[in-house]
Amino acid sequence: MNVAILMLSAGSSTRMGSTKQLLPIGNKTLLGLSIENALQTNAKKVFCVLGSNAENIKNSISQYDIEIIINPNFKEGLSSSIVEGLNHIDNTNFDAVLIMLSDQPKIDSNYINLLILSSEKHPTQIIASQYEKTIGVPVIFPKKYFKQLQQLEGDKGAKDFLNIHKAQVISIKSDKLIDIDTQEDYLNFLKSL
Template sequence: MNIALVILSAGSSTRMGTAKQLLPVGDTTLLGVSIESALQSNSNKVFCVLGAHAKKIYKSISQYDIETIPNDKHEEGLSSSIVEGINFIEDKHFDAVLIMLGDQPKVDYNYLNMLVTSYEKNPTKISASKYLNNTGVPAIFPKLFFKQLQQLRGDKGAKYFLNAYKTQVISITSEKLIDIDTQEEYQNFLNSL
């Protein structure tokens, strides 16, 4: 199975007040943590969608063996990054795409590999992360869903899509699914290390 892993990291971090992708975590950044987990996973190639602050962020991640995807429409919301990611990889012979966020630093390669394993056992189903009452990303979508993903609009990203295809989704629960959106969440994460 040939799996593309696409990290969505194009947002402007309005609630944080600064580019959260560049926030220091140990000897890397918040986005760097996600990239390192992605590179250690069983995916075949890692891509990162960049939009706001792209030049600065690109410089901070240039040492990683990944390919970046520009998203000039990032102000249209998370869906625009998913669409750009799928548009970029669709003709590159991937069987599936694993979509993750650049601001979920507790999502490690073991968790990503659980999604990959679930997909390998169920190659026609979506394997997605289960939150309290929702399903979301990280999630792995077989190629047969690429066309529908390219129709996404707005800031809800994959959540509505996953709810619409509930019968096609295998849910995987984890306590690692925290997002970092505010200074307080960032401090709490640093304190937990």
């Protein structure tokens, strides 16, 4: 199965107060760690959508074998990055896209591969991550959903879309689903290492 990873990293980190993607974690950055995890999976290619502070972030990840997509509309919210990414890969031969965020550092290659394996077993289903009461990213969408996803608007990303298509979703539980949104989240994550 030919899966592309679409890593969303275009936001302006308003709650963090600094460029979240560049936060140091060991000798890497938050975004660098997420990219390394993505590159160690069974996905065929990793795309990274940048927007706010794109040049600085792009320079910080230049060593990785990924393709950068610039989202000029990043201020319109998460959905604009999904749309920009899918517009970019729409005419390629990928069977599915795995959408993930760059601020979930505990999402490792094992978990991503688990999602990909589930997608290979159920190629027509959406494979989503199960939070306590919701489903969300990382999520794999088969190609048949690309056109609908390209119509998304707003800052909810694919959340409403997933809820509408709940009958087509297989959800996978994990304890790795933490986001780094604030300084407190970041410090707590560093303490957990």
